[in-house]
Amino acid sequence: MIPFPDSPVAVLCSGGDAPGMNAFLRAIVRLGLNRHKVPVLGIRGGYRGLVRAAKQVNGEADELVRLKQEITANTGNRGLIDAKMSIIQMDHASVSGIMGKGGTILGSARCLDFHKPEVRRSAIQLLENLGVRALVVAGGDGSLTGAKLLAEESNLKIIGVPSTIDNDLQFTEMALGVDTAVHTLVWAVDHFIDTARSHRRVMVLETMGRESGDLARMAALASGAEMVITPEGGPLTEEAMIAYAEEIESAMTRGRGHAIVLIAEGVKFDPPQSRNGAYILRDAFQKYFQREGAPFQDLEVRPSVLGHLQRGGHTTPGDCILAARFAEEAWKAILDPNGSNGITALQHNKATIVPFGCPDLPERALSSVAMDRLHDDLSSW
Numbered sequence: 311m312i313p314f315p316d317s318p319v320a321v322l323c324s325g326g327d328a329p330g331m332n333a334f335l336r337a338i339v340r341l342g343l344n345r346h347k348v349p350v351l352g353i354r355g356g357y358r359g360l361v362r363a364a365k366q367v368n369g370e371a372d373e374l375v376r377l378k379q380e381i382t383a384n385t386g387n388r389g390l391i392d393a394k395m396s397i398i399q400m401d402h403a404s405v406s407g408i409m410g411k412g413g414t415i416l417g418s419a420r421c422l423d424f425h426k427p428e429v430r431r432s433a434i435q436l437l438e439n440l441g442v443r444a445l446v447v448a449g450g451d452g453s454l455t456g457a458k459l460l461a462e463e464s465n466l467k468i469i470g471v472p473s474t475i476d477n478d479l480q481f482t483e484m485a486l487g488v489d490t491a492v493h494t495l496v497w498a499v500d501h502f503i504d505t506a507r508s509h510r511r512v513m514v515l516e517t518m519g520r521e522s523g524d525l526a527r528m529a530a531l532a533s534g535a536e537m538v539i540t541p542e543g544g545p546l547t548e549e550a551m552i553a554y555a556e557e558i559e560s561a562m563t564r565g566r567g568h569a570i571v572l573i574a575e576g577v578k579f580d581p582p583q584s585r586n587g588a589y590i591l592r593d594a595f596q597k598y599f600q601r602e603g604a605p606f607q608d609l610e611v612r613p614s615v616l617g618h619l620q621r622g623g624h625t626t627p628g629d630c631i632l633a634a635r636f637a638e639e640a641w642k643a644i645l646d647p648n649g650s651n652g653i654t655a656l657q658h659n660k661a662t663i664v665p666f667g668c669p670d671l672p673e674r675a676l677s678s679v680a681m682d683r684l685h686d687d688l689s690s691w
């Protein structure tokens with residue numbers, strides 16, 4: 311039997327799956343095997359899979375031997391098809407044909423237990439016992455916070471890779487998955503426009519993005535949606551919703567027949583509301599359009615919550631390229647004997663490594679404002 315590899319690098323995906331995670335896995339594995347001659351272990355199911363494996367071993371020498379044997383006996387696709395395997399030694403074939411596929415072949419998860427120091431300690435112990443030289447974590451804000459804690463609490467090298475469709479990480483211009491999610495939203499808007507035009511309707515589409523409006527505003531800019539409402543504008547009052555409805559009505563008076571309105575899921579309301587923003591806005595708009603004496607009382611408003619449609623699908627070339635660039639930076643940081651832990655980032659369009667907890671790029675907030683202004687000025691109404 312082949313012996314368990316010396317000083318492998320481990321990689322996991324955590325948080326919401328993001329298109330580009332597979333392209334990143336392929337790149338980290340291929341660069342490891344082809345360029346650096348370092349084996350890569352894929353950890354299934356994010357921190358949850360790591361914690362599960364740590365629990366199974368439970369610090370016991372014979373269980374550790376058994377896990378290593380299981381890994382070496384089930385490398386690559388053989389391990390991937392066995393749902394019981396938490397850790398898989400990746401080979402060339404296991405990352406073949408996955409670059410453009412959404413999701414992640416390793417699986418991802420949210421793991422509440424990872425907030426507990428003793429649980430992270432068990433994960434660190436397992437990685438140390440397996441001789442892992444570095445752990446690469448692809449995920450969003452929360453996953454990278456978990457990675458930062460691992461870096462502080464161990465001597466392992468820990469590298470984070472921003473992967474979230476939310477684009478809510480302010481130290482990087484782009485995270486993996488954003489380009490694809492924007493692409494998908496443009497596709498969705500193009501579909502909704504057909505009905506909006508045919509029925510002369512207002513379509514209110516709710517995008518993902520957590521507390522950030524970046525995904526919605528990028529999608530608005532790229533699709534030409536007439537209106538975009540983001541959390542950065544502050545809570546939406548009744549008056550603000552009426553002002554938006556007035557804007558639509560006034561465009562209709564000038565001969566416009568339809569409108570696509572994007573609202574980011576993070577938009578809050580004043581007074582607070584528990585329903586999805588798309589439905590609240592629909593009700594406010596519909597009430598306004600149907601008021602007594604209104605000029606377009608038959609104007610219909612239809613809400614849609616786009617949901618997980620935005621996370622899946624074919625990865626764009628932009629995300630595949632960013633994934634390769636991030637993987638290259640990750641390897642540089644792993645192999646640099648003087649290099650420290652850190653997160654890959656795109657700054658001034660250059661892939662680089664920044665320390666955990668590094669400050670926000672001031673340009674990020676400015677770029678959001680600039681995008682909003684550009685969208686307004688490009689709008690034909």
Ligand SMILES: Nc1ncnc2c1ncn2[C@@H]1O[C@H](COP(=O)(O)OP(=O)(O)OP(=O)(O)O)[C@@H](O)[C@H]1O
Nearest residue numbers: 325326420421424425449450451452453455456474
């Ligand atoms: N403060 C924390 N301490 C330790 N682990 C954390 C912390 N925050 C998050 N994590 C770990 O990271 C996982 C993913 O976090 P979260 O659900 O916030 O998603 P995310 O990484 O921000 O991705 P996405 O942007 O796609 O939602 C959590 O389930 C948990 O395991």
Ligand SMILES: O=P(O)(O)OC[C@H]1O[C@](O)(CO)[C@@H](O)[C@@H]1O
Nearest residue numbers: 326450474475476518519520621
């Ligand atoms: O898939 P889940 O766990 O419902 O999470 C949804 C959340 O994850 C994201 O898709 C990515 O962070 C957010 O935009 C959204 O709020």
